[in-house]
Amino acid sequence: MRQLSPGLFLVLVAFTIPLAVEFRTVAGFFGFDLPFISMILFEVVLLAILTGVYVLGRLTPDEDTATTS
Amino acid sequence: MEIHRYEKIWLAGALLLIVGFIATISYGAVGAGIEMVDDDGGQIEPNAISDHPKFSEPGTYKTGENEYDVYVVAYQFAFDPGTSDPIRVPANSEVTFHITSRDVVHGFEIVGTNANTMAIPGQVATITVEFGEPTEYGLLCHEYCGSAHHAMEGSIQVVPQSQWNESMVVN
Amino acid sequence: MATFVDRYPDEAKVVQASFAVAFIALGIGAFFGLIQALHRTNILRVIDSVDYYTLLTAHGVLLALVFTIFFLVGVFTWAIAKGFERPLPDIRLTWAWFGLMTTGTVLTAVAILAGLVPEIPMSADVLYTFYAPLEAHPAFYIGLAMFIVGTWMAGADWFLAYRDWRGDNPDERIPLQPFMVLTTMIMWYVSTLGVAVAVVFFLIPWSLGLIETVNPLLTRTLFWYFGHPVVYFWLMPAYLLWYTVLPKLAGGRLFSDPLARVVFVLFVLLSTPVGIHHQYVDPGIAEGFKFIAMTNTMFLLLPSLLTAFTVVASVEHGARQRGGEGYLSWLGALPWRDPAFAGMALAGLMFAAGGFSGMVNAGMNINYLVHNTLWVPGHFHMTVGTAVALTMMAGTYWLLPQITGKTVYSRPIGLFQVVLWFIGMVFMSNAMHRGGLLGIPRRTAEPQYQNFDFAAAVGSVGEIRMQIAFGGLLLFLSVVFFLFNVAATWAEDRVDTPVDDTIPAPLSPPSGAPLILDNLALWTGIAVVLVVLAYTLPLASIVTDSGLLGSSPGFPVAISLEALAEAAASALPHVSLDAAAGLRPLDVAAEAAETLEVSR
Numbered sequence: 001m002r003q004l005s006p007g008l009f010l011v012l013v014a015f016t017i018p019l020a021v022e023f024r025t026v027a028g029f030f031g032f033d034l035p036f037i038s039m040i041l042f043e044v045v046l047l048a049i050l051t052g053v054y055v056l057g058r059l060t061p062d063e064d065t066a067t068t069s
Numbered sequence: 070m071e072i073h074r075y076e077k078i079w080l081a082g083a084l085l086l087i088v089g090f091i092a093t094i095s096y097g098a099v100g101a102g103i104e105m106v107d108d109d110g111g112q113i114e115p116n117a118i119s120d121h122p123k124f125s126e127p128g129t130y131k132t133g134e135n136e137y138d139v140y141v142v143a144y145q146f147a148f149d150p151g152t153s154d155p156i157r158v159p160a161n162s163e164v165t166f167h168i169t170s171r172d173v174v175h176g177f178e179i180v181g182t183n184a185n186t187m188a189i190p191g192q193v194a195t196i197t198v199e200f201g202e203p204t205e206y207g208l209l210c211h212e213y214c215g216s217a218h219h220a221m222e223g224s225i226q227v228v229p230q231s232q233w234n235e236s237m238v239v240n
Numbered sequence: 241m242a243t244f245v246d247r248y249p250d251e252a253k254v255v256q257a258s259f260a261v262a263f264i265a266l267g268i269g270a271f272f273g274l275i276q277a278l279h280r281t282n283i284l285r286v287i288d289s290v291d292y293y294t295l296l297t298a299h300g301v302l303l304a305l306v307f308t309i310f311f312l313v314g315v316f317t318w319a320i321a322k323g324f325e326r327p328l329p330d331i332r333l334t335w336a337w338f339g340l341m342t343t344g345t346v347l348t349a350v351a352i353l354a355g356l357v358p359e360i361p362m363s364a365d366v367l368y369t370f371y372a373p374l375e376a377h378p379a380f381y382i383g384l385a386m387f388i389v390g391t392w393m394a395g396a397d398w399f400l401a402y403r404d405w406r407g408d409n410p411d412e413r414i415p416l417q418p419f420m421v422l423t424t425m426i427m428w429y430v431s432t433l434g435v436a437v438a439v440v441f442f443l444i445p446w447s448l449g450l451i452e453t454v455n456p457l458l459t460r461t462l463f464w465y466f467g468h469p470v471v472y473f474w475l476m477p478a479y480l481l482w483y484t485v486l487p488k489l490a491g492g493r494l495f496s497d498p499l500a501r502v503v504f505v506l507f508v509l510l511s512t513p514v515g516i517h518h519q520y521v522d523p524g525i526a527e528g529f530k531f532i533a534m535t536n537t538m539f540l541l542l543p544s545l546l547t548a549f550t551v552v553a554s555v556e557h558g559a560r561q562r563g564g565e566g567y568l569s570w571l572g573a574l575p576w577r578d579p580a581f582a583g584m585a586l587a588g589l590m591f592a593a594g595g596f597s598g599m600v601n602a603g604m605n606i607n608y609l610v611h612n613t614l615w616v617p618g619h620f621h622m623t624v625g626t627a628v629a630l631t632m633m634a635g636t637y638w639l640l641p642q643i644t645g646k647t648v649y650s651r652p653i654g655l656f657q658v659v660l661w662f663i664g665m666v667f668m669s670n671a672m673h674r675g676g677l678l679g680i681p682r683r684t685a686e687p688q689y690q691n692f693d694f695a696a697a698v699g700s701v702g703e704i705r706m707q708i709a710f711g712g713l714l715l716f717l718s719v720v721f722f723l724f725n726v727a728a729t730w731a732e733d734r735v736d737t738p739v740d741d742t743i744p745a746p747l748s749p750p751s752g753a754p755l756i757l758d759n760l761a762l763w764t765g766i767a768v769v770l771v772v773l774a775y776t777l778p779l780a781s782i783v784t785d786s787g788l789l790g791s792s793p794g795f796p797v798a799i800s801l802e803a804l805a806e807a808a809a810s811a812l813p814h815v816s817l818d819a820a821a822g823l824r825p826l827d828v829a830a831e832a833a834e835t836l837e838v839s840r
Contacts, residue, residue: 007577007655014586014659018666021707025674028698036703070498071752076549083545087538090599094534097605098527105520105604107527112785115792145795168523173795174371174456176612180679180692183608186521190373190456191786194523207692211612211681213367215374215797216290219686 110193143175151223176211258314269302270719277712281705292685294355300368323418337393344386351380375794395425434465455790464515478631492558494746498753513774579654583634594622615676641738649728668711
C-alpha cells in the first residue's frame with residue numbers, strides 16, 4: 001500500500017467536499033432526488049475510505065517511500 | 070522559438086474551444102434569435118419622464134394581435150407598475166418591455182427566467198419576451214440602488230385570455 | 241547565506257510596509273464578509289440592513305482593491321529588485337508612492353466607514369463600482385484617485401529601475417520576473433485611464449458641486465473600461481508566482497520561459513478591449529460592440545489556457561524530479577505538506593473552475609440568465625477570491641521569510657489554513673453559483689422577498705443559504721489563522737537562512753524567445769490601437785446620445801422622509817394578489833420604515 005503524507009491526506013480530504021456537495025446534483029440529473037442527509041453520508045463514506053488508505057499505508061510501509069514529504 | 074509538441078496540441082485545442090464558444094454564441098444570436106439589449110430603445114430625459122408620451126403613463130399598451138408593449142419606470146425603491154400594482158399581461162402573448170429609471174441605476178429581473186436588463190437613467194432598455202400559460206412571476210431590482218434596495222420588488226400577472234379586458238391596458 | 245532583506249534592506253522595508261497594509265485590509269474585509277454572509281442568508285443579523293451596504297462597500301474596496309493591490313506592489317518591488325539584481329533607483333520615490341497610496345486608502349476607508357456613524361455627515365455606500373448617479377462623499381473619489389496615482393508612480397519607479405538596468409546591460413534579455421512586472425504595468429497604465437477620466441473629470445467635480453450632472457452610462461462605461469483589466473491586474477502577481485515560484489516549490493523549474501512571455505504580452509494586448517462584456521444587458525450600447533467585446537473576451541481565454549499547460553507541466557516536471565512516476569501518481573510525490581505549494585496548487589485548481597464559470601458569464605446570450613445574480617460573486621470569489629487571494633496567502637509563506645529574515649512560525653497551521661480556505665470556498669462559491677441560477681440577486685441585504693419565492697431544482701434554497709453561511713465562516717477562520725501565523729512569524733528572531741530563495745533557470749531558456757517579445761514599445765502601441773478600435777465608437781455614440789455631462793444630478797443612498805413614506809406605501813402588494821399576501825404588506829411597510837429611520 002502506498003504511503004500518504006499527512007499533507008496529501010489533508011488535501012485529499014479537501015477534495016472530497018466538492019464531490020460530496022455535488023453528488024446530489026449529479027443524482028438529480030438522472031432523476032434521483034436524494035435527501036440532504038445523503039450528502040453527509042456520502043462524505044462520511046469518502047472520508048472512511050481515505051482514512052482507511054492512510055492508515056493502511058502507515059501500517060504496511062512495504063517500500064521506502066518516506067522521501068515523500 | 071521552440072514550441073514543444075504537447076504545447077502545440079494544447080494550443081490547437083485551446084483555439085478550437087475558443088472558436089467553438091464564439092460559434093455557439095453566434096448561433097444563439099442568429100439561429101436561436103436571442104437579441105441583446107441594445108440602443109434600440111433610444112434616450113429619454115430622466116428629469117422629464119412625465120413629458121414622454123408613454124412613460125408619463127406607464128403600463129401595458131396593446132400594439133397588435135397578441136402583441137403588447139409594457140412601459141415601466143424604476144425609481145428608488147419601486148417599479149411603476151410592478152410594485153404597488155402588478156404588471157398585467159395576457160397569456161400566450163409577445164410582450165416588449167420598455168424600462169427606464171428616473172433616478173439611479175436599477176436592475177429589472179423577472180425571477181426564474183432569463184428576462185434580465187439594466188435600467189439606466191437617460192436610456193430606455195427594451196426586451197421582448199414571450200409569455201405562456203397564466204401564472205405569476207416575481208420581479209426584482211438586481212442592481213444596488215440605495216439603502217432600501219432589498220425592498221424593491223414587484224410582480225407580473227399573466228392573466229388568462231378569457232379574463233383579459235380593456236381596463237388592463239392603458240390606451 | 242543572505243536573503244532579500246540582507247541584500248536590499250531599504251526595499252525590504254517597503255515590501256514589509258505594503259504587506260502590512262494589505263494584511264490589515266484583509267482582516268477587516270474578511271470580518272465584514274463574514275457579517276454579510278450571515279446577514280443575507282438570514283442566519284444572524286447583527287447589523288441593520290442599511291449598514292449592510294456600508295460593509296459591502298468596505299468589503300469590496302478593502303479586499304478587491306486594497307489587499308490585492310498593496311500585496312501586488314510589494315511582490316512587484318521584490319521582483320524588480322531581485323530580478324534586476326539592484327536596488328531601486330531612489331528609495332524616496334518608492335516611499336512617496338507608498339505614502340500616496342496609503343493616504344488615498346485611508347481617505348476612502350474613512351469616507352466609507354463614516355457611514356456606520358450617523359453623527360458624521362459622510363457616506364460612501366456606493367459599492368466598489370460607484371455607479372453614478374448614486375453619489376458618495378467627495379473624499380471617497382479623491383482617495384481613490386490618490387490611490388490610482390500612487391500605483392502609477394510605483395510603475396514609474398519600476399520603469400526607472402528598468403532604464404538603469406538597461407543602461408548597464410544593453411544586450412541582455414529582460415529577466416522574466418521584471419518582464420512580467422513591466423508588461424503588467426503597461427496594461428495598468430492603458431486601462432486605468434478610463435477610471436481616471438471618470439473620477440477626475442466627472443465624479444470629483446460633480447460630488448463637489450462644480451458640475452451639476454453626469455451621464456450615467458458614460459461613467460459606467462469608463463468604469464468598465466478599467467473594471468475588467470483590473471481583474472488581470474489582480475491576477476498577474478498570482479501568475480508571476482505560479483510561473484516563477486510554484487515550479488521551484490514543486491521541486492523543479494519553469495517549463496518554458498518564452499511561452500510565459502507570450503502569455504503576458506497577450507494580456508497587455510487583450511485585457512482592455514473587453515470591458516463591455518460587463519454591460520451585455522445595458523441599454524444604449526449597440527449589439528455589434530457587445531459582440532466585439534465577446535470575441536475579444538473569448539480570445540482572452542487563450543493566455544490562461546496556455547498558463548494552465550505551462551504551470552501544470554512545470555509542476556509535473558518538479559514531481560518527477562522528486563521521484564514521482566506514472567500518468568497520475570506523480571501528483572502524490574508533490575510537496576503537499578508545504579503550505580506555499582499546497583495553497584498555490586489549490587488556488588490554481590479553483591481558478592480552473594472559476595475560469596469555466598467565467599466562460600458562462602462571457603457567453604453573451606446565456607449571460608441573461610446569470611447577469612447580476614449571485615452567480616457573479618460566486619464566480620469572482622473563485623477567481624480573485626481564491627486564485628488571487630489564496631495564491632497571495634500561500635506566497636506569503638515563501639516571501640515573508642525573505643523580506644523579514646524570519647522563518648514561518650508554523651507550517652502546519654499554514655497548511656491547515658490554505659486547505660480551510662479551499663473548503664470554505666467550495667461551500668460558499670458553489671452555493672452562490674447555484675443560487676444565481678435560481679435568480680437570487682447579488683448585492684442585496686435581504687434576498688427574501690414578499691411577492692415570490694425562489695424555486696430550487698435540486699435541494700432547497702435553505703440548503704444554499706446554509707452552505708453560503710458555513711463557507712463564509714470557514715473562510716473567515718482561515719483568515720484568522722493566516723493573520724495569526726503572519727504576526728507570529730514577524731515576532732520571531734532573525735535567522736541566517738529563513739528559506740531557500742533561489743529560483744532555478746527555466747527548461748526552455750529566454751534565449752529561445754524571439755527578441756520582439758521584449759519590445760515593450762511595440763506591444764504598448766498595439767494595445768492602444770486595439771483599445772481605440774474597441775472603444776471609440778461606443779464612447780462616441782454614448783456622448784452623442786446623452787451629452788458629455790448627461791442630465792443626472794446626484795442621488796444620495798439614504799433617502800428623505802417623503803421618500804420613506806412613498807417606499808413604505810409602494811411596498812404594499814396590490815390587493816388583487818392572492819389572499820395570503822394580504823397580511824404581509826404591513827410587515828414590509830413597517831420594515832421599510834424601520835430601515836429608513838436608521839438611515840437618516
